[in-house]
Amino acid sequence: MKKFININIIITCMILLLASCKKDFMDRYPQTSVPPDLFFKSEEDLSLYINGLLTIPGRGNYLSDQDTDDKATTGAVEIKSIMTGNPSSQNITSGWSWGRLRNINYFLDNYGKADVSEEVKNHYAGLARYYRALFYTNMVKRYSDVPWYSNALNPSDTSDLYKPRDPRALVMDSVMADLAFAADKVREDVPTGTPNVWVMKLLQARTALYEGTYRKYHDELGLESTAGGLLQLAAEVSKEIMSSGNFILHDSYGELFTSASLAGNKEVLLASIYDQDLKRSGGNGNILDYEMSPSRDLVQTYLMKDGSRFTAQPGYQTFGFVQEFQNRDPRLSASLIYPGFVFATNAPNPKPYVQRLNKNFTGYHQLKGYINSTDNKTIADVDFPAYRYAEVLLIYAEAKAELENLTQSDLDESVNLLRDRVALPHLDLAWANSNPDPVLAAKYPNVSGANQGVILEIRREKRVEFAMEGYRFDDLMRWEAGKELEKIPEGMYFSGLGNFDLTGDGIPDIKLIDKGATIPNEDAKETNSLGEKLVYYKAGSFGEDVTVYLKNGNSGGTTVTEVTPRQFLDPKYYYRPIPFNQVTLNPALKQLFGWQ
Numbered sequence: 001m002k003k004f005i006n007i008n009i010i011i012t013c014m015i016l017l018l019a020s021c022k023k024d025f026m027d028r029y030p031q032t033s034v035p036p037d038l039f040f041k042s043e044e045d046l047s048l049y050i051n052g053l054l055t056i057p058g059r060g061n062y063l064s065d066q067d068t069d070d071k072a073t074t075g076a077v078e079i080k081s082i083m084t085g086n087p088s089s090q091n092i093t094s095g096w097s098w099g100r101l102r103n104i105n106y107f108l109d110n111y112g113k114a115d116v117s118e119e120v121k122n123h124y125a126g127l128a129r130y131y132r133a134l135f136y137t138n139m140v141k142r143y144s145d146v147p148w149y150s151n152a153l154n155p156s157d158t159s160d161l162y163k164p165r166d167p168r169a170l171v172m173d174s175v176m177a178d179l180a181f182a183a184d185k186v187r188e189d190v191p192t193g194t195p196n197v198w199v200m201k202l203l204q205a206r207t208a209l210y211e212g213t214y215r216k217y218h219d220e221l222g223l224e225s226t227a228g229g230l231l232q233l234a235a236e237v238s239k240e241i242m243s244s245g246n247f248i249l250h251d252s253y254g255e256l257f258t259s260a261s262l263a264g265n266k267e268v269l270l271a272s273i274y275d276q277d278l279k280r281s282g283g284n285g286n287i288l289d290y291e292m293s294p295s296r297d298l299v300q301t302y303l304m305k306d307g308s309r310f311t312a313q314p315g316y317q318t319f320g321f322v323q324e325f326q327n328r329d330p331r332l333s334a335s336l337i338y339p340g341f342v343f344a345t346n347a348p349n350p351k352p353y354v355q356r357l358n359k360n361f362t363g364y365h366q367l368k369g370y371i372n373s374t375d376n377k378t379i380a381d382v383d384f385p386a387y388r389y390a391e392v393l394l395i396y397a398e399a400k401a402e403l404e405n406l407t408q409s410d411l412d413e414s415v416n417l418l419r420d421r422v423a424l425p426h427l428d429l430a431w432a433n434s435n436p437d438p439v440l441a442a443k444y445p446n447v448s449g450a451n452q453g454v455i456l457e458i459r460r461e462k463r464v465e466f467a468m469e470g471y472r473f474d475d476l477m478r479w480e481a482g483k484e485l486e487k488i489p490e491g492m493y494f495s496g497l498g499n500f501d502l503t504g505d506g507i508p509d510i511k512l513i514d515k516g517a518t519i520p521n522e523d524a525k526e527t528n529s530l531g532e533k534l535v536y537y538k539a540g541s542f543g544e545d546v547t548v549y550l551k552n553g554n555s556g557g558t559t560v561t562e563v564t565p566r567q568f569l570d571p572k573y574y575y576r577p578i579p580f581n582q583v584t585l586n587p588a589l590k591q592l593f594g595w596q
Contacts, residue, residue: 088596
C-alpha cells in the first residue's frame with residue numbers, strides 16, 4: 001500500500017495539542033499557532049510541524065498552462081484578462097498573501113528549543129528554509145522587489161510591518177542561501193511522499209537557472225552582470241545530481257503520467273501520491289476539454305520522427321489533423337489524443353474516437369494526465385511526477401548553453417538521453433548552431449550569438465518534454481518571451497467545406513457544411529463506408545451562428561478560439577502591481593514598472 005504524510009492527521013494532532021493548553025495560552029496565541037514553550041521539544045514535534053507545511057505539485061498541474069501559447073482557453077486567466085482589459089492595482093488583487101511565510105518563520109524562530117541533536121535540527125530547518133525559498137521565489141516572480149522577512153512578525157513590529165520593498169537581488173540572495181542550507185542539511189532518507197536532499201538540490205538548480213536567465217534577458221532589472229554566477233551554480237548543482245548515479249530516465253515516457261505508483265521510479269525525485277483508500281483521490285476531471293485545448297503552435301513544435309523539423313516540411317501550414325500526427329516525436333501522441341485513439345469506455349465496440357469540434361476550441365484534446373480506464377479506483381490512484389530527473393538534464397544543458405561552454409559531450413549526457421528514450425536522433429551541437437530554426441528564432445528574437453541554434457533547440461526540448469505539466473509560463477517569462485502571448489491560439493486546419501477523416505483510416509468522419517445550411521436529422525445524415533453517420537458542423541467566421549469557427553469562414557483555415565486583440569506591455573506585464581489597498585495601508589510600498 002502507498003504511504004504518505006496525512007495532513008488531516010497532522011491538523012487533528014495540533015488541535016488536540018492546543019486543546020490541552022491552558023486558557024492563557026489561548027489568549028496569547030491564535031488557535032492555528034503552536035505555543036513554543038509547550039511544543040518544539042522533540043523530533044516528533046519538529047516533524048509534525050514541518051509535515052504540516054508540506055506542499056507538492058499535484059495532478060492539478062495537468063490543467064495548467066492555459067495562460068501560455070500551449071493552450072487556448074475560455075477561462076478568465078489572469079494574463080489574458082490583463083492583455084485584453086484595463087489592468088490596475090485596483091482590479092488585480094490576488095497574490096499578496098503572507099500567512100504561509102509567517103508559519104514558516106514561526107518554526108525557524110522556535111525549532112532551536114527542541115532537545116535534539118544539531119543534525120536533527122538542521123534537517124528540519126533545511127526543510128523550512130526550502131519552503132521559505134519556494135514562497136519567496138513565487139513572490140519575486142510576481143512582484144520582483146518584495147519585503148524580506150526572516151522572522152515571524154507580530155502586530156507590534158510596526159517598523160517591519162510598514163517597511164518598503166527590498167531589492168530583488170537581496171531577496172534572491174537570501175533565497176539562494178536558504179536553498180544552499182537545505183541542499184547541505186536535509187536528509188536523503190525521508191518518509192515516502194516528502195522531499196529529500198535531492199529535491200532540495202533540484203530546486204536549487206531550477207531557481208538558479210530561472211533567476212540567471214531572467215537577469216540575462218531582462219535589462220529593466222539592471223542585473224545582467226550577475227546572471228553568470230547563477231547560471232554556473234545551476235550547471236554545477238544539476239551536474240552533481242547527474243553524477244550521483246541515483247537517477248535514470250524511465251523507459252516509457254507515457255507511463256510517467258499513468259502509473260498507479262511512482263514509488264521506486266528512478267526518474268521521479270518526488271511523487272505526489274494519490275490513493276483512494278487513504279482519502280486522497282485523483283481523477284480525469286476537466287483534462288480533455290473543459291475550458292482549454294492544446295494549440296496548433298504546440299503541435300508544430302514537436303519534431304519529426306527522423307529528427308527533422310515539422311515546420312521544415314513543405315506545406316506544413318495546411319496539414320490536417322491526421323497528417324500532423326504522422327511520423328512525429330512519440331511524445332506528441334503521449335500528450336495529445338491522436339488519430340485512432342480508442343477510449344476504454346468503447347471497449348465492447350472499440351471504435352476510434354472522432355475529435356469533437358466546438359466553438360472557441362482548437363479541436364485538439366489533451367491526453368497527458370488522462371487515465372484511459374473505466375475503473376474509478378484505477379483513475380483515482382495514479383500518482384503525479386512532481387519532480388523529474390528529466391528537468392535536471394535540461395537545466396544542465398540550458399545553463400551550459402547560456403554560459404557558452406556547452407559541448408557535444410554535455411548534450412549527449414543530457415538532451416540526447418531524452419531523445420534516446422523516444423528513439424529520436426541526437427541533437428548535434430555544430431549542426432544546431434549552424435542551422436538555427438527560423439521559426440524558433442522568430443519566437444525568441446533576443447537569442448543570439450554562437451549558441452543561438454542550440455539554445456533554441458533546448459527550449460524546444462523543454463517545451464515538448466514538459467508540455468502541460470505547468471512549466472511553460474515561467475519559461476516564457478524568464479526568457480522575456482511575453483510577446484508570444486499576444487498571439488491568439490489557433491487549432492486544426494480544414495481546407496474548406498466537405499468531408500474529413502479524423503481517425504486516420506482514410507474514411508470520412510465529419511462533414512463541414514455552409515453556415516447557411518441546416519444540419520439534417522440523424523436519419524438524413526450521410527453514412528460512411530463503415531456504416532457510421534458523419535458528424536455535421538456548420539462552419540463560419542467567429543461570432544456567426546455556426547458550430548465551428550474557421551479563420552477564413554466557409555473557405556476554411558485553422559479553427560479560431562477568439563478574436564479580441566491582445567497587447568503585452570514590456571516590461572510592465574512581466575510583473576503584477578501590489579494591490580491598491582495594501583499600498584494604501586503601507587505607503588512605503590511603491591509600485592514598479594508603470595503600474596498604478
